[in-house]
Amino acid sequence: MMKKIDTLLFDLDGTLINTIDLIVASFLHTMETYYPGEYCREDVIHFIGPPLSETFTKLDPSKVEDMTRTYRAFNHEKHDELVEEYEGVRETLEILHENGFKMAVVTTKRRETAVKGLKLLEMEKFFPVVVSLDDVTNYKPDPEPLEKALNGLNSSAEKAVMVGDSEHDILGGKNTGTQTAGVAWSVKGREHxxxxxxxxMLDHMPDLLDFLGIKNSVKQN
Incomplete structure (x- = not known):
């Protein structure tokens, strides 16, 4: 018998906050700087998920630092302009918070940028624990960041669900022993x-309440 779920681990980009336009624009700007005319939106969507270092190493190991610097400068400059909220996310987090769920963010972003996004959309109060790229040696789908989040929340895998928009989140949850929830608004597509x-699979974030057996009072358009 599985223990009652009381802990939720969330990916950030593309799950809690809509950073897809920002990420795509940042990749396109970087690609245009180093590989003019070679990349379009469909190409860079495949870059979403892993850390920048992994993506840029595959392109050219000698340019990883330069490309990362270019990406981050653009991303930082355009952040507040291009980041948006997903419908129903904040209301869902509020209900989960009121029901006493322990919640953490597990992201492959640097802490500074992750916190910037949470603060912009006024979500930081829900997450006493944020595990970022800076905090780990191995990133999702390795269990290290999820285990670090669980330890920070004083919880365990069998009481937790990992919620995310990429295979790294789902595989990370499976490798850690949590239950997993995929979000259908993933830029990589529901079928993927x-x-x-x-x-x-969550069609909207409030579906998580139904999955957990909590009264869902979030109004959907």
Whole structure:
């Protein structure tokens, strides 16, 4: 018998906050700087998920630092202009918070940028624990960041769900022993995420309340 879920681990980009336009624009700006005319939106969507170092190393190991600097400068400059909220996310977090759920963010972003996004959309109060790229040696799908978040919340894998928009989140949850929830608004598409067999697919974030057996009072348009 699985223990009652009382802990939720969330990916950040593309799950809690809509940074997709920002990320795509940042990659396109970087690619245009180093590989003019070679990349379009469809190409760079595949870059979303892993840390920048992994993506840029595959392109050219000698330019990783330069490309990362270019990406981050653009990303930082355009952040507040291009980041948006997903419908129903904050209301769902509020209900989960009121119901006493322990919650953490597990992201492959640097802490500074992750916190910037949470503060912009006034979500930081829900997350006493944020595990960022700066805090770990190994990143999702390795269990290290999820285990660090669980330890920070004084919880365990069998009481937790990992919620995310990429295969790294679903596989990270499976490797850690949590349940997993995929979000259908993933930029990689619902079918792509379903192929990794999450325990549940969420069409909207309030669906998480239904999955957890909590009264869902969030109004959907």
């Amino acid at each position: 995420l379903e192929s990794y067999k999450p325990d549940v």
